[in-house]
Each structure stands twice: as structure tokens, then as C-alpha cells.
Amino acid sequence: AQSVAQPEDQVNVAEGNPLTVKCTYSVSGNPYLFWYVQYPNRGLQFLLKYITGDNLVKGSYGFEAEFNKSQTSFHLKKPSALVSDSALYFCAVRDNWNYGGSQGNLIFGKGTKLSVKP
């Protein structure tokens, strides 16, 4: 079965410092990976995705993610954190309908709370 793991419940970073939010995955077949962000009392906003191609994926708001097949990881990164980046971040993998999954829906991790202090 497809799954993702976010090993950190919370990440604390000082403003201006680089940030990393970790995600590892377990899939059958090729992984289709996503990062979403959730602000308080809001729905999920799409940040970036990896389908094929370059292992470094660039997304919205200066975020990027590095796909590492050997380590089955898809960590979210940003060179310089902003206080406004403080939110809940979710890693997700597309369920693989070729392997008995549902029709391509998303399987989410538990989420990582990012706190950026001034």
C-alpha cells in the first residue's frame, strides 16, 4: 500500500535561516509526490509536485523539494524562511490505481507544523 511518513511533528526555524521539512514515501511503481500547505482555518494549498524529470522541483513561494529515489525521500526546502511561512505542511503521494489503489487520490502524511520565529 502507498504511504508517506513525516517524521517531525514540528520544525522550528529562525527567520532568514534555511528550512527543511522531511518526508519519506513507500509506493508500488513510480511515485507521484506532492507538498501542500495549510494555514489556520483554511483548506490545503498546492505548493509543488514531482512526477518525472529533475530531482529538484521548484514550487510556489520560494519552496523547492528534492526527490531522492534511493532514500525514498521528498524533503521540502526553502533557502530563507519567513515568519509568514509558519503553517502546517503536508506531504502526499498519489494512490496508484495500477496497483489496486483508489482512482488516483491522494494519501497524506500526518503533517509537520512549521514555526518561524523573528
Next chain:
Amino acid sequence: DAGVTQSPTHLIKTRGQQVTLRCSPISGHKSVSWYQQVLGQGPQFIFQYYEKEERGRGNFPDRFSARQFPNYSSELNVNALLLGDSALYLCASSLLPRQGPNSSYEQYFGPGTRLTVT
């Protein structure tokens, strides 16, 4: 352009009651998926509908049902509410339920309906 809209924003029900949540997808999107997000967890897939047909179902009891209308809007219905049904219910839309094995299958989420069962 309007994004995914959901109504109501908040809802309070008592155990045993029934509730209906509504979702309007992005214009041109034909597929709607429903997710349940319990506090402190990532969203969990409930249903996917496309062209008024159920195309996927998550691991939820039969108390949960949904339907899609000709204009692609959707309703999620939950009968015999339990305290554990308290959650944020998210609707997501996409162009198609699946777009082939090499597609990105991006889903766009609405702000959610916060359901509290007392």
C-alpha cells in the same frame, strides 16, 4: 476565477443526526473528491466522483454517502453522526479522475466545512 467553494463553513450537530455538506468545483473541473481531516491528522480520502459516478471510495462506513450533480457540484451526506465524525471535511476538484499514468493529477482544495458533533 472562483476556486473550490464549500458550504456551510461551520456546522454543529448532535449524535444520531444527519448532515449534508456541499461543494462546487472549479469551473471546468469534472471530478470531485471528499476528504476527512481529523484534528492533528492529515486528510483521509472518502469518495471520488466523476460524471455523477462514484470512481473511488476510501475506508469509511456506509453511513457516509455522496453524489454528484450534472453541473459537477457534489454533496457529502453522513447519517447517524458519531462524536468521532467531528472533523474538517475538505472537497477537492480536478479536471479528470485520472489523467493517465504520466499526468500530475493536481487536486485543488476548498476551505472545508468544520463539523462538530456533540
